[in-house]
């Protein structure tokens with residue numbers, strides 16, 4: 055068996071005295087699509103942010119593609135990674151946010167070319183060619199010169215997906231990518247994500263879109279109050295939840 | 309309610325044409341402004357004490373132009389120092405290290421807390437405080453130790469006084485700009501693999517510029533005029549030049565007018581520069597494109613006197 059892409063063992067995260075993650079243990083295999091469900095405040099976003107080290111974990115082990123996140127192990131001691139090393143690892147993990155976070159002062163094309171040029175040192179022409187390709191794949195070949203304010207929410211989120219993909223990530227994190235969208239715009243974003251899943255991208259998706267979870271996810275994890283309550287295939291967790299808390303949550307969102 | 313849609317020859321719905329609301333107050337106010345303006349201009353033109361011919365003679369006097377050059381030079385260099393220093397101090401102030409942010413706070417506290425004129429005099433008299441300035445390892449051997457009096461010329465004292473003081477103000481302006489950028493922007497940049505520095509330089513600062521530029525324009529205009537303080541430490545700026553001239557020919561008022569004209573010309577140029585900078589950094593912030601400056605000013609003026617279209621009974625309601 056191959057190594058897991060994401061491996062969390064007893065991950066704890068505190069903000070001051072507030073313990074947000076209380077020992078998360080889970081695995082995401084390469085090519086797997088995992089959906090994270092859970093009530094508001096259960097720590098889903100925090101866990102995603104820990105995976106690309108936007109937040110530091112307080113205890114436990116978290117590794118991506120076999121390497122610890124944020125640390126290097128020498129003997130039995132952990133050494134903090136330098137900022138440039140952390141940044142290099144982040145560049146291999148794409149992240150899509152609930153409120154898009156496109157750069158408002160750049161056109162769609164510049165949003166997508168910015169990181170390849172600045173981080174990877176790709177030439178301007180090569181980055182632009184790649185960006186056109188990615189924007190065409192998310193269905194926006196004619197919006198290259200639009201600023202985010204000139205795009206609909208669904209279009210903005212698809213630009214954000216293209217922006218992440220242009221970095222050739224080996225793992226994509228989605229934090230409620232459709233929650234800020236009008237219902238009729240949700241489909242176009244899910245479509246882009248579905249295509250990505252069929253192409254074999256490893257994805258961790260926080261979402262309340264049960265249809266997407268049922269159809270696309272290989273595994274579903276239900277979190278509550280900083281703990282994994284239940285994990286398994288969509289059929290197990292969504293159709294026949296074993297835990298009472300899962301059942302209560304699902305009855306509300308379905 | 310039934311509404312007959314009014315369409316033009318090409319079938320598009322016609323624009324609404326309506327009699328604008330009458331605003332008699334505006335016309336009264338405009339008349340008062342006009343009368344006052346005419347009175348002021350008349351007095352300026354006819355009062356012989358203004359001595360406009362003298363103003364004309366000295367406007368392009370070599371000494372005046374040289375003073376103007378010094379004033380512009382001081383403004384540009386002091387603002388450059390202020391902006392760079394301000395950026396540095398602002399980033400320091402936002403540092404998680406309390407020593408770094410505390411140092412920045414202390415600097416801002418000190419330089420904002422003392423009058424710039426006092427600071428200028430301090431730098432001018434620095435030789436009394438530190439006769440020798442040594443460059444070397446702190447508390448260790450010095451490599452060069454020039455005489456303070458030769459290093460800190462009046463011009464250098466002016467630059468130091470104005471620039472270091474400006475840095476404190478620019479720091480606060482820059483900090484306000486930086487914290488106006490939503491945190492999600494930095495999250496997005498870092499998730500793409502940018503380092504803290506890259507995120508600041510490429511993503512946060514360009515967006516902060518929208519907030520930073522208007523008060524910076526203000527500061528620059530203010531600086532242009534504050535440079536006139538340096539005449540007290542014998543730097544031959546614009547004010548110093550005209551003071552020199554009128555101390556011999558006693559044409560005080562006309563020469564002060566000469567100086568004022570040049571100050572106003574410079575600030576006007578700055579206005580235009582600021583407009584274009586704001587437009588550059590405002591990219592993407594509004595959905596419609598803005599026209600060039602002249603066109604917008606013209607439209608602003610015309611919107612006041614634009615003849616209202618007369619009401620045409622069209623029998624329809626417009627939504």
Ligand SMILES: Nc1ncnc2c1ncn2[C@@H]1O[C@H](COP(=O)(O)OP(=O)(O)OP(=O)(O)O)[C@@H](O)[C@H]1O
Nearest residue numbers: 069070072074092093094095096097098099100101
């Ligand atoms: N930077 C922070 N500082 C302090 N507390 C935080 C911070 N970020 C998150 N929290 C707290 O951590 C808890 C979990 O937040 P998190 O955003 O991970 O929840 P979530 O499961 O993503 O919820 P939602 O579905 O509403 O997005 C919340 O109680 C939140 O207030």
Ligand SMILES: [Mg+2]
Nearest residue numbers: 098099100229
């Ligand atoms: Mg969340």
